[in-house]
Amino acid sequence: MTDETGATVGAGELVVLYGWPSSDILSAMQVEESVKLLPVAKAYTRTDGSFDLRVEDPAVVEPIASSTDQVDFEISSDQAEASYVYHFDRTLSQTSTGSFVLTGTTNSGSGYDTGGGGGHTLPVEPTPTPLRAGTTSSQTQTDEGATAEPATETVHVKLAPMSTGKTRDTESTGASAVADFKNKACYSKKLVTYSPTWVTVGQSFVNTTNVISDFQYSHGATSSLGIAVSASGKAGSYSSGGTNSITSSATIDFPQQGSNTAKRFESSFVYAKFQSYCHTVQRGNYNFKYTIKPIAFAGGSRVVNQPFPSANYCRPHASGTKFTKETSSSITWSNGVTLGSTVGVQLSSQTGYTGKARAFFDFRSSRQLCGSHGYPADTPRFLVAKG
Amino acid sequence: MTLRQRPRYTYRLVFAIAVTSALAGCTPPILDGPLSTGSGSNELCFIPAPEGEGMRAVGEVVRNEGDAPVTIQQIGLTDPNDLVLEDTYVVPLTEDDRFSFGVISTEAEDQQIQAHWAKAVEPKDFVLEPGASVNIVAAVSINPDITEGTASSLEVRYTDGRSDFLSKTTTTLLMTNGSCF
Numbered sequence: 001m002t003d004e005t006g007a008t009v010g011a012g013e014l015v016v017l018y019g020w021p022s023s024d025i026l027s028a029m030q031v032e033e034s035v036k037l038l039p040v041a042k043a044y045t046r047t048d049g050s051f052d053l054r055v056e057d058p059a060v061v062e063p064i065a066s067s068t069d070q071v072d073f074e075i076s077s078d079q080a081e082a083s084y085v086y087h088f089d090r091t092l093s094q095t096s097t098g099s100f101v102l103t104g105t106t107n108s109g110s111g112y113d114t115g116g117g118g119g120h121t122l123p124v125e126p127t128p129t130p131l132r133a134g135t136t137s138s139q140t141q142t143d144e145g146a147t148a149e150p151a152t153e154t155v156h157v158k159l160a161p162m163s164t165g166k167t168r169d170t171e172s173t174g175a176s177a178v179a180d181f182k183n184k185a186c187y188s189k190k191l192v193t194y195s196p197t198w199v200t201v202g203q204s205f206v207n208t209t210n211v212i213s214d215f216q217y218s219h220g221a222t223s224s225l226g227i228a229v230s231a232s233g234k235a236g237s238y239s240s241g242g243t244n245s246i247t248s249s250a251t252i253d254f255p256q257q258g259s260n261t262a263k264r265f266e267s268s269f270v271y272a273k274f275q276s277y278c279h280t281v282q283r284g285n286y287n288f289k290y291t292i293k294p295i296a297f298a299g300g301s302r303v304v305n306q307p308f309p310s311a312n313y314c315r316p317h318a319s320g321t322k323f324t325k326e327t328s329s330s331i332t333w334s335n336g337v338t339l340g341s342t343v344g345v346q347l348s349s350q351t352g353y354t355g356k357a358r359a360f361f362d363f364r365s366s367r368q369l370c371g372s373h374g375y376p377a378d379t380p381r382f383l384v385a386k387g
Numbered sequence: 388m389t390l391r392q393r394p395r396y397t398y399r400l401v402f403a404i405a406v407t408s409a410l411a412g413c414t415p416p417i418l419d420g421p422l423s424t425g426s427g428s429n430e431l432c433f434i435p436a437p438e439g440e441g442m443r444a445v446g447e448v449v450r451n452e453g454d455a456p457v458t459i460q461q462i463g464l465t466d467p468n469d470l471v472l473e474d475t476y477v478v479p480l481t482e483d484d485r486f487s488f489g490v491i492s493t494e495a496e497d498q499q500i501q502a503h504w505a506k507a508v509e510p511k512d513f514v515l516e517p518g519a520s521v522n523i524v525a526a527v528s529i530n531p532d533i534t535e536g537t538a539s540s541l542e543v544r545y546t547d548g549r550s551d552f553l554s555k556t557t558t559t560l561l562m563t564n565g566s567c568f
Contacts, residue, residue: 212568312485313485313487314485314486314487315446315486315487315488315489316486316488316489316490316491316497316499316500317433317489317490318433318434318436318443318490318491318492318495320433320434320566320567321431321432321433321434321489321490321567322430322431322432322433322567322568323429323430323431323489324429324430324431324432325427325429326427326428326429326430362567362568364568366497368489369489375425375448375485375487376429376489377425377426377427377429377447377448377556377557377558378423378425378426378448378557379426379427
């Protein structure tokens with residue numbers, strides 16, 4: 001955890017891991033309704049600013065898991081001069097012995113930014129493991145999947161203060177939250193439900209003729225969408241604060257793309273603005289924070305132009321061949337959420353090619369299929385059909 | 388091009404000997420070896436090579452992620468069903484040349500493909516250094532009177548001198564006498 005100058009904070013700062021109610025609940029809430037945030041772990045920073053959060057009993061988050069067993073988390077730390085927030089999610093599952101574990105929810109792999117700014121990557125942990133959180137020097141999440149019991153999944157997050165940390169709501173300053181921790185409860189109130197916003201979920205590049213490309217985003221496909229956070233809620237004060245995954249409730253078969261086309265495929269999702277705050281009898285409401293996060297899939301489809309990427313990991317495919325990419329490392333579009341222009345910060349979107357999101361290439365003539373960062377059957381990131 | 392014109396029985400004889408050896412009590416190969424063979428789940432549907440272009444061949448790229456050289460022993464098909472393995476090859480790759488075979492013909496007219504074929508060698512005893520990649524290639528066929536043949540992947544048997552390994556690629560193969568579209 002670092003302060004606004006980039007220096008690590010000292011020892012003794014309280015960090016709390018909250019569980020948010022699922023998107024099922026959040027999307028059903030009316031404006032001005034509040035829900036309680038569930039504290040599931042806490043820790044204090046060490047002298048180097050690092051900390052470890054561990055969910056000792058993942059079963060405690062079962063009541064807030066979504067219908068798809070997703071649990072949304074927020075790492076939060078409120079200090080006199082700054083607030084820190086980071087959102088991510090995990091999947092809750094039950095082992096054969098009946099114990100609960102929290103695992104990654106989307107495909108592993110490196111994110112790819114199409115337009116600058118930082119995107120987050122969400123990893124998958126093939127072996128169900130308990131959740132643990134810590135810090136690194138990188139503002140991305142990565143896994144260190146252990147193979148032996150007791151296995152631990154580590155989420156690395158660099159926590160920097162929200163951009164307006166020194167202009168907090170006046171109610172939020174004052175005594176340290178540490179002393180009130182035992183008695184406080186934290187809530188989140190829905191302030192605004194935005195109209196559905198377009199989000200990039202896929203793409204297609206055919207830089208030649210006689211190749212047909214197709215992309216299917218099926219029911220159950222998951223996109224990891226960026227979240228904006230602010231200490232004041234004022235326009236221009238938002239910064240990127242992690243991601244949450246939203247699952248498609250419909251199947252979209254985007255239009256086939258033919259010769260010399262470079263397209264982004266978009267569908268729409270619903271975002272909402274929440275005001276989070278904590279409460280004690282002694283202090284009333286304090287520690288206000290604002291979060292703009294995705295809460296539902298809205299559907300629809302839109303196809304937009306984009307430039308061709310460079311792709312040099314090439315393999316010839318003979319006429320009559322069909323290549324299908326079902327699973328791969330996910331791609332992050334740093335500006336993949338069009339709501340970003342409204343909140344003043346680019347929000348990322350990420351979709352992996354899973355069994356629920358698939359890319360197809362039909363070679364009507366002999367052509368090459370090239371990956372931008374690896375061969376097509378490996379981790380290509382961008383797949384481009386070329387002459 | 389003599390390499391690609393080896394008679395079919397040569398490969399089948401080698402394969403029969405290998406299978407016999409395996410059944411004779413050799414230690415099963417380790418599945419989690421140092422070769423990376425792709426990621427995710429991919430499907431490749433293709434049709435036989437046109438008349439005059441030899442056989443259909445499919446390729447994948449494998450990379451030695453270990454810190455010691457490995458020696459390839461054999462390339463094969465995993466769980467083949469009416470898909471016949473006719474011959475196998477490896478084509479060394481360099482960092483400067485990222486072109487590799489996907490679905491091609493053994494006697495394709497394309498000059499870039501021909502140039503790549505010119506670098507092909509027999510898989511057996513091919514040594515893959517740490518960090519190096521190689522294009523593994525299998526020439527395959529199906530009987531003209533059946534609809535399709537399948538295999539769940541290409542696979543590579545190799546050794547680091549201490550242990551024997553078996554790595555499978557991540558692409559399922561379907562060869563059809565019909566259409567893939």
